[in-house]
Amino acid sequence: MAQSSRKKPNILVSGTPGTGKTTTASLLADATQLRHINVGDLVKEKNLYDGWDDEFECHIINEDLVCDELEDMMEEGGNIVDYHGCDFFPERWFDRVVVLQTDNSVLYDRLSSRGYMGTKLTNNIECEIFQVLLEEAKTCYPEDIVVAMQNDCVDDISRNVTILTEWARSWQPAT
Numbered sequence: 299m300a301q302s303s304r305k306k307p308n309i310l311v312s313g314t315p316g317t318g319k320t321t322t323a324s325l326l327a328d329a330t331q332l333r334h335i336n337v338g339d340l341v342k343e344k345n346l347y348d349g350w351d352d353e354f355e356c357h358i359i360n361e362d363l364v365c366d367e368l369e370d371m372m373e374e375g376g377n378i379v380d381y382h383g384c385d386f387f388p389e390r391w392f393d394r395v396v397v398l399q400t401d402n403s404v405l406y407d408r409l410s411s412r413g414y415m416g417t418k419l420t421n422n423i424e425c426e427i428f429q430v431l432l433e434e435a436k437t438c439y440p441e442d443i444v445v446a447m448q449n450d451c452v453d454d455i456s457r458n459v460t461i462l463t464e465w466a467r468s469w470q471p472a473t
């Protein structure tokens with residue numbers, strides 16, 4: 299079901315940790331008045347996880363609980379969803395899927411200053427090198443709604459936010 303009654307678009311901002319999802323989503327929310335939903339924060343606030351993954355050093359989120367929590371807001375429309383994965387969200391939720399990408403050396407520095415080390419750091423750099431999130435997005439959503447955007451520097455982010463703001467302004471509900 300691709301059609302929906304929503305009057306405002308839903309945008310997913312995906313990408314490897316550190317590619318700038320939260321920064322981008324937050325600037326975009328300011329520019330568009332759409333609602334920024336940081337899924338990682340929501341999971342913590344509402345306890346939507348099943349435990350801790352020792353290998354990847356992250357919460358194991360409960361995907362069904364997350365989708366239940368988001369369903370009404372997504373139905374209503376006007377959301378910017380900020381999350382590194384996209385394969386468990388219903389395809390019908392999104393009008394645009396943005397995958398942010400960052401140069402390896404820039405990403406390495408960002409993740410190191412966030413305190414990532416060892417396997418966690420390496421896994422995330424590999425995730426970016428192999429374009430895991432872009433492939434996932436292309437597998438899960440129609441090709442024409444998926445867009446990759448480079449986010450290395452300040453010029454990149456302002457350009458991306460401008461492009462996405464224009465897109466959101468000109469979005470029309472399906473009739």
Ligand code: ADP
Binds near residue numbers: 314453
């Ligand atoms: P994510 O939510 O994808 O993990 P963040 O938005 O938290 O990424 O960004 C990670 C780090 O990179 C933050 O310190 C942020 O300030 C910085 N950053 C993000 N985008 C840019 C950019 N375009 N130019 C410079 N620094 C950026």
Ligand code: MN
Binds near residue numbers: 319320321380
């Ligand atoms: Mn984030």
